[in-house]
Amino acid sequence: MAKNTLKKLGLKLTPQRLAILNLLEGNTKHPSAEDIYNKLKPQYPSLSLATVYNTLEVLVKAGEVHEIRIKAGKRCFDPNPIPHGHFLCRICESVFDLDIKPLEIQTPCSIKGYLLENYMIYFYGICPECQEGDNIKDR
């Protein structure tokens, strides 16, 4: 629940933060900062894109939200704390969850002197919907 998340992190309870957290809760769409802004703007006309970025930054730093870097130049955000893979469709550009068995690696751990704190697996290809009909394109 959004309210508890903010309290746990020692953050002030503001309507903007609650709205952002509520929008993210259970959301598997992997929205960008601008997606979130556009979704909330109608209900919160005073909302600023800067606030969306600020809020996402504290949530990511706190580990409440993960930053997905699957597409160039644009981050997207994921509230799902359970480790899972991500898939970017090169046709529709959507990002999907892909429940691939995670690596046999547990984090944190140390491999060849590198301290691994986290990892991400990104897959690229074509999603089921975009494979229908004549959508399939050569690379």
Added chain:
Amino acid sequence: MAKNTLKKLGLKLTPQRLAILNLLEGNTKHPSAEDIYNKLKPQYPSLSLATVYNTLEVLVKAGEVHEIRIKAGKRCFDPNPIPHGHFLCRICESVFDLDIKPLEIQTPCSIKGYLLENYMIYFYGICPECQEGDNIKDR
């Protein structure tokens, strides 16, 4: 050899492209477009950053170079065609190769209807050098 790569791809042999390819050959530093530009500018004063981007684009499209999206907002490039993992140190921000046994997945393949053409694994943490002394910082 850079010359052969260009011929194979049906591209004109220009000093700029040869310089970029030579700089990349065997390079494990994962340079950004700007890194490449800055490295070559002294020897090729007329070189334009646009040319670096253009060249990288054709090389990536041809599969000769891989685009690494391990850090937000800035791509870096890798001429190594052998699948391998990448590690970003959160202290020095360097990207290292990490020879982790790849997934049991072979690409292309299809999982749950998703056509997987490619995948990347990114690790985050602290590199060996940055773990020395008092460099270790809490997250």
Added chain:
DNA sequence: TTGTTAGATTATAATAATTACAATCTTGTA
């Protein structure tokens, strides 16, 4: 060689995502 031309390079402008800033506002607490 030389001429031709498709394609490459360049400088620069434009765009897109993100961050910085400073003024104003609000939450949490006394």
Added chain:
DNA sequence: TACAAGATTGTAATTATTATAATCTAACAA
């Protein structure tokens, strides 16, 4: 209710990247 720390906002600045149009040159044939 009054205050102060922190949050929000609008806007400017920054950064990475892409687009554009003029100029240049590698490749090829005469």
